[in-house]
Amino acid sequence: MTTVSDPTRTSAGVGVEKWLRMYRQMMAIRLFEENVNELYTRALMPGLAHLYIGEEAIAVGVCEALRPDDYVTSTHRGHGHCLAKGASPKLMFAELLGKEAGYCRGKGGSMHIADPATGNLGANAIVAGSVGIATGAALSAKTLKSGQVAVCFFGEGALGQGVLYECMNLAQLWKLPVIYVCENNMYTEYTHFSETTAGDIPARASAFGVRAETVDGQDVRAVHAVATDLADRARRGEGPAFLLCNTYRYRGHHVGDINREYYRSKKEEQQWLAESDPIKNFAEWLKSQKHADASTLGTIDSELRAEMDQAVKFAVGAPYPGADEVDQDVYA
């Protein structure tokens, strides 16, 4: 059942407006993350920052194939998923800085953005920690006949966790509307995935009878096409799917991971940047198809830059939670 997605299966039913929206969403994530990098290096952001730069086509390609009320779960590298599902940069930055105005009143931070309004069940800092949650959300959708789909984003590091296979087995047994999206950015922290991953990745899913697909994670059109198919299929009651997206983490494991040559070469990084940047390549395609010219895209970029500047300003100026917040919401 393992198939490599057909690169020609990319444009059916997608109009210019949608393409431009995808461009905007990808660029929003890129600029958001560049601001995170800046905030972190200026010591304005506490904790850790795991940047999604380079992987934008996956979050956007998948989330643009979903309904607003569909569920997603995310990871420690989760800003992209949250934004692609509709989160506001303002409330995201506020959360990243630990401010009360943030999505989680400052109590979750970068690795735990959650937002019921956009179907975001939460980013999770335990690798594969949200697999059960996403599968459970799919069980609710099926039981309550809501027509919703749940998408579980995780990196290839999660392939090492047994709970993933327990849940895929359950999802296939019960034909649950859940899509497991594996973002293989090639590095499990500081270790190449080939050192941690035996055998064929999609075959692990297809062994359960789960529909498995592989796609170029740098190609937003390809990701969107296959995600649309898988979401439609799940909504029709045809069961779960596993989508392997091959991609690359342009930056370090976290912002402080600067000297990376002990685990990957500069040459490799430069090659990915030069040949496989999802935003640059998509912009070229938009121009080649006359869907947009340089000035249209430039306008989007500058609008987003202004929005991000304002969002950062809001978050930096926002107050921290009061001391009385510390023991609120331990119990419902």
Added chain:
Amino acid sequence: MPETGIREITFAEAVREALAEEMRRDSRVFIMGEDVAEAGTPFKVLSGLVEEFGTARVVDTPISEAGFTGVGVGAAMTGLRPVVDIMFGDFITLTMDQMANQAAKVHYMSGGKWKVPMVMRTTLGAARRSAAQHSQSLHAWFSHIPGLKVVLPATPYDAKGLLKSAIRDDNPVIFFEDKMSFKLKGPVPEAEYTIPLGVADIKRLGTDITLLGTSSMVQVALEAAVMLEQAGISAEVVDPRTTWPLDEHTLIESVKKTSRAIVIDEGYGRYGVAAEIAATIAEGAFHYLDGPVKRMGAMHVPIPFSPPLEDLTVPTGKTVFDTAMKLCGRS
């Protein structure tokens, strides 16, 4: 409690009635676990439920405790109210990430936006000759984690009323049932009732010493109290019923009255529930105490298989009696 409309039923029947009533009341409630449907669990606690509610609401799972507990967390967040069945309390080790890192933290980490109205039912208790991996009482582990509630019913009446409250609670609640108590009979009203979580129960009034027992150890404490009465010592037996929330007030007030206390809990004695309750009493009733607060729990050994060895590991009416006599200066 009115005399009419009360029957004697077993602990297992009380649990089953609570589940059936809540499933009738609320279509979002469902049961998920290993051999819960036609088998009704190895202890037959759930017998008959699948016949009434069908396999969509009494759901057999593979042997994947982490997986289906995680599915329970997600289902609870999105509109259902799962009752997850973990066959033996020893198997909670396999669910720890789902409970301690996910279920317990979702509400807080999301700034109060998501809730996890889920119950995990599981067992505790030794003395079944089941050896070290089917005999432990690990309720202290969950009691340690903020965001979780832990219930330890000791009688059929408490089991029914507390389980109904646990199912209606909007938090993750772990409900530990003593395997040796499933056949214990006790009075249970026919009319509906619930028991709030966090309210201790005085199982027997007394004046000379307080025996604070949990779960399986409540019957042991009551047995010791009868023996103590024959020796002229009046023992009060107090059952916290939940380790969190903990009814500190009732425990402390009892000890202020009696001036002596033994805490008896089937978890391991070291770093356990008995230690926490003993510390609570020491802090709250220090100036009233005539002696140190004693702890009695499982011996600090893996539970052995051989019957004469296993029997040494758990407090009994006799060992509690002996400890109480010593504390009262009567040994």
